[in-house]
Amino acid sequence: MSITFNKPPSVAFLTGQFTAENVIKKVTRSGDLSGVFHDIAAWQAIPSDTPIYEVEMLNSLQGEGELYVGMTHLHPGRVGNEFHMTRGHFHQRREQGEVYFGIRGSGLLLLQNEQRKAWLEHVSPGSVHIIPGDTAHRLINTGSEVLSALAVWPSIAGHDYGSLAQGFALRVILQDGKIQGKEVQNG
Numbered sequence: 001m002s003i004t005f006n007k008p009p010s011v012a013f014l015t016g017q018f019t020a021e022n023v024i025k026k027v028t029r030s031g032d033l034s035g036v037f038h039d040i041a042a043w044q045a046i047p048s049d050t051p052i053y054e055v056e057m058l059n060s061l062q063g064e065g066e067l068y069v070g071m072t073h074l075h076p077g078r079v080g081n082e083f084h085m086t087r088g089h090f091h092q093r094r095e096q097g098e099v100y101f102g103i104r105g106s107g108l109l110l111l112q113n114e115q116r117k118a119w120l121e122h123v124s125p126g127s128v129h130i131i132p133g134d135t136a137h138r139l140i141n142t143g144s145e146v147l148s149a150l151a152v153w154p155s156i157a158g159h160d161y162g163s164l165a166q167g168f169a170l171r172v173i174l175q176d177g178k179i180q181g182k183e184v185q186n187g
Protein backbone atom coordinates (compact mmCIF):
# COMPACT_ATOMS: atom_id res chain seq x y z
CA MET A 1 0.00 0.00 0.00
CA SER A 2 1.44 3.37 -0.88
CA ILE A 3 1.25 6.10 1.71
CA THR A 4 0.45 9.67 0.74
CA PHE A 5 2.24 12.51 2.47
CA ASN A 6 0.50 15.84 2.07
CA LYS A 7 2.60 18.96 2.42
CA PRO A 8 0.92 20.96 5.18
CA PRO A 9 0.93 24.75 5.34
CA SER A 10 3.54 26.18 7.68
CA VAL A 11 3.96 29.27 9.79
CA ALA A 12 7.25 31.00 10.65
CA PHE A 13 7.00 31.54 14.40
CA LEU A 14 9.25 34.61 14.37
CA THR A 15 7.29 36.58 11.81
CA GLY A 16 3.90 34.90 11.58
CA GLN A 17 4.30 34.48 7.82
CA PHE A 18 2.38 31.60 6.30
CA THR A 19 3.81 29.40 3.60
CA ALA A 20 0.84 27.77 1.94
CA GLU A 21 -1.07 27.60 -1.29
CA ASN A 22 -3.93 30.04 -1.72
CA VAL A 23 -3.40 32.31 1.26
CA ILE A 24 -6.25 34.82 1.27
CA LYS A 25 -5.18 38.29 2.40
CA LYS A 26 -7.37 41.17 3.54
CA VAL A 27 -5.97 44.59 4.36
CA THR A 28 -7.90 46.89 6.71
CA ARG A 29 -6.97 50.54 6.23
CA SER A 30 -7.54 53.57 8.39
CA GLY A 31 -10.46 54.63 6.19
CA ASP A 32 -12.24 51.31 6.87
CA LEU A 33 -12.26 51.98 10.61
CA SER A 34 -14.86 54.70 10.82
CA GLY A 35 -16.26 54.98 14.34
CA VAL A 36 -13.54 52.82 15.88
CA PHE A 37 -11.15 55.41 17.33
CA HIS A 38 -12.28 57.89 19.93
CA ASP A 39 -10.38 60.93 18.59
CA ILE A 40 -12.16 61.61 15.30
CA ALA A 41 -9.95 64.59 14.36
CA ALA A 42 -6.81 62.48 14.84
CA TRP A 43 -8.37 59.66 12.80
CA GLN A 44 -9.30 62.06 9.97
CA ALA A 45 -5.73 63.41 9.90
CA ILE A 46 -4.38 59.98 8.91
CA PRO A 47 -4.40 59.19 5.15
CA SER A 48 -7.36 56.84 4.68
CA ASP A 49 -5.25 54.32 2.74
CA THR A 50 -2.85 53.76 5.67
CA PRO A 51 -2.83 50.01 6.40
CA ILE A 52 -3.69 49.31 10.05
CA TYR A 53 -3.88 45.51 9.95
CA GLU A 54 -3.72 42.58 7.57
CA VAL A 55 -5.39 39.21 8.02
CA GLU A 56 -4.03 36.20 6.13
CA MET A 57 -6.25 33.15 6.03
CA LEU A 58 -5.45 29.62 5.04
CA ASN A 59 -7.68 28.10 2.45
CA SER A 60 -9.76 25.64 4.48
CA LEU A 61 -13.07 23.85 4.34
CA GLN A 62 -16.28 25.59 5.28
CA GLY A 63 -19.29 24.19 7.07
CA GLU A 64 -20.40 22.62 10.32
CA GLY A 65 -17.36 21.24 12.18
CA GLU A 66 -14.73 22.90 9.96
CA LEU A 67 -12.13 25.38 11.22
CA TYR A 68 -10.67 28.59 9.85
CA VAL A 69 -7.06 29.58 10.55
CA GLY A 70 -6.00 33.21 10.22
CA MET A 71 -3.04 35.39 11.13
CA THR A 72 -3.61 39.03 12.06
CA HIS A 73 -0.69 41.45 11.65
CA LEU A 74 -1.55 44.67 13.49
CA HIS A 75 0.80 47.58 12.83
CA PRO A 76 2.14 49.61 15.75
CA GLY A 77 0.96 53.17 16.21
CA ARG A 78 -1.69 55.35 17.75
CA VAL A 79 -4.63 57.45 16.65
CA GLY A 80 -4.47 60.37 19.04
CA ASN A 81 -3.64 58.73 22.36
CA GLU A 82 -5.34 55.44 21.48
CA PHE A 83 -3.34 52.41 20.31
CA HIS A 84 -3.97 50.75 16.97
CA MET A 85 -6.56 48.02 17.23
CA THR A 86 -8.75 45.73 15.19
CA ARG A 87 -12.43 46.60 14.72
CA GLY A 88 -13.46 43.77 17.04
CA HIS A 89 -16.55 41.61 16.89
CA PHE A 90 -18.90 39.10 18.45
CA HIS A 91 -19.48 35.94 16.51
CA GLN A 92 -22.76 35.82 14.66
CA ARG A 93 -23.23 32.37 16.13
CA ARG A 94 -22.78 33.65 19.67
CA GLU A 95 -22.04 30.29 21.26
CA GLN A 96 -18.94 29.74 19.10
CA GLY A 97 -15.54 30.41 20.70
CA GLU A 98 -12.09 30.98 19.24
CA VAL A 99 -8.43 30.53 20.21
CA TYR A 100 -5.75 33.18 19.68
CA PHE A 101 -2.00 32.53 19.98
CA GLY A 102 0.47 35.38 20.41
CA ILE A 103 3.23 35.09 17.79
CA ARG A 104 5.14 38.37 17.52
CA GLY A 105 5.15 41.74 19.26
CA SER A 106 3.25 42.72 22.36
CA GLY A 107 -0.24 43.94 22.98
CA LEU A 108 -3.56 43.21 24.56
CA LEU A 109 -6.63 41.18 23.81
CA LEU A 110 -9.76 43.06 24.83
CA LEU A 111 -12.66 40.78 25.68
CA GLN A 112 -16.20 41.81 26.45
CA ASN A 113 -19.35 39.89 27.30
CA GLU A 114 -22.96 40.64 26.39
CA GLN A 115 -23.40 42.57 29.65
CA ARG A 116 -20.60 44.97 28.55
CA LYS A 117 -18.19 43.63 31.18
CA ALA A 118 -14.72 44.05 29.62
CA TRP A 119 -11.33 42.61 30.54
CA LEU A 120 -7.83 42.39 29.06
CA GLU A 121 -5.19 39.72 28.51
CA HIS A 122 -1.53 40.36 27.66
CA VAL A 123 -0.59 39.07 24.20
CA SER A 124 3.04 38.10 23.66
CA PRO A 125 4.90 35.40 21.71
CA GLY A 126 3.58 32.05 22.99
CA SER A 127 0.53 33.35 24.84
CA VAL A 128 -2.65 31.31 24.40
CA HIS A 129 -6.06 32.97 24.62
CA ILE A 130 -9.22 30.93 24.91
CA ILE A 131 -12.08 33.16 23.86
CA PRO A 132 -15.34 31.71 25.15
CA GLY A 133 -18.59 31.89 23.24
CA ASP A 134 -20.69 35.04 23.72
CA THR A 135 -17.52 37.13 24.02
CA ALA A 136 -16.47 39.99 21.74
CA HIS A 137 -12.75 40.27 21.00
CA ARG A 138 -10.36 42.94 19.73
CA LEU A 139 -6.55 43.01 19.42
CA ILE A 140 -4.67 46.12 20.54
CA ASN A 141 -1.02 46.77 19.66
CA THR A 142 0.63 48.53 22.60
CA GLY A 143 4.17 47.75 21.43
CA SER A 144 6.57 49.23 18.92
CA GLU A 145 6.63 46.33 16.44
CA VAL A 146 3.96 44.50 14.48
CA LEU A 147 1.66 42.44 16.71
CA SER A 148 0.94 39.10 15.04
CA ALA A 149 -1.60 36.66 16.44
CA LEU A 150 -2.81 33.35 15.08
CA ALA A 151 -6.51 32.61 15.36
CA VAL A 152 -8.47 29.38 14.95
CA TRP A 153 -12.27 29.50 14.88
CA PRO A 154 -15.24 27.51 13.61
CA SER A 155 -16.06 28.45 10.04
CA ILE A 156 -19.76 28.65 10.96
CA ALA A 157 -19.09 31.32 13.64
CA GLY A 158 -19.44 34.37 11.36
CA HIS A 159 -18.70 37.96 12.38
CA ASP A 160 -21.13 40.37 14.03
CA TYR A 161 -19.72 43.90 14.00
CA GLY A 162 -23.06 45.69 14.28
CA SER A 163 -23.71 44.76 17.93
CA LEU A 164 -20.61 46.77 18.87
CA ALA A 165 -21.63 49.89 16.99
CA GLN A 166 -21.55 51.82 20.27
CA GLY A 167 -18.00 50.57 20.87
CA PHE A 168 -16.35 48.53 23.60
CA ALA A 169 -16.63 49.51 27.27
CA LEU A 170 -12.85 49.88 27.60
CA ARG A 171 -10.33 51.94 25.65
CA VAL A 172 -6.57 51.49 25.87
CA ILE A 173 -4.64 54.72 25.70
CA LEU A 174 -1.21 56.20 26.35
CA GLN A 175 -1.55 58.67 29.21
CA ASP A 176 1.30 60.23 31.21
CA GLY A 177 3.65 57.93 29.27
CA LYS A 178 1.82 54.83 30.56
CA ILE A 179 -0.47 52.29 28.93
CA GLN A 180 -3.82 52.74 30.63
CA GLY A 181 -7.26 51.18 30.34
CA LYS A 182 -10.09 53.69 30.46
CA GLU A 183 -13.69 52.64 31.07
CA VAL A 184 -16.19 54.39 28.85
CA GLN A 185 -20.00 54.45 28.81
CA ASN A 186 -20.63 54.83 25.11
CA GLY A 187 -17.72 53.70 22.92
Ligand code: PA5
Pocket residue numbers: 028055070071072086087088089098137138139151153159
Ligand atom coordinates in the same frame (compact mmCIF):
# COMPACT_ATOMS: atom_id res chain seq x y z
O1 PA5 B 1 -11.39 35.66 13.68
C1 PA5 B 1 -10.89 36.57 14.35
O2 PA5 B 1 -11.32 36.92 15.45
C2 PA5 B 1 -9.72 37.32 13.74
O3 PA5 B 1 -9.21 36.64 12.64
C3 PA5 B 1 -10.20 38.71 13.34
O4 PA5 B 1 -11.22 38.61 12.38
C4 PA5 B 1 -9.06 39.61 12.88
O5 PA5 B 1 -8.19 39.84 13.95
C5 PA5 B 1 -9.57 40.97 12.37
O6 PA5 B 1 -10.40 41.57 13.31
P1 PA5 B 1 -11.84 42.11 12.90
O7 PA5 B 1 -12.56 40.96 12.26
O8 PA5 B 1 -12.46 42.51 14.20
O9 PA5 B 1 -11.62 43.23 11.95
Ligand code: NI
Pocket residue numbers: 089090091098137153
Ligand atom coordinates in the same frame (compact mmCIF):
# COMPACT_ATOMS: atom_id res chain seq x y z
NI1 NI C 1 -13.45 36.12 16.05
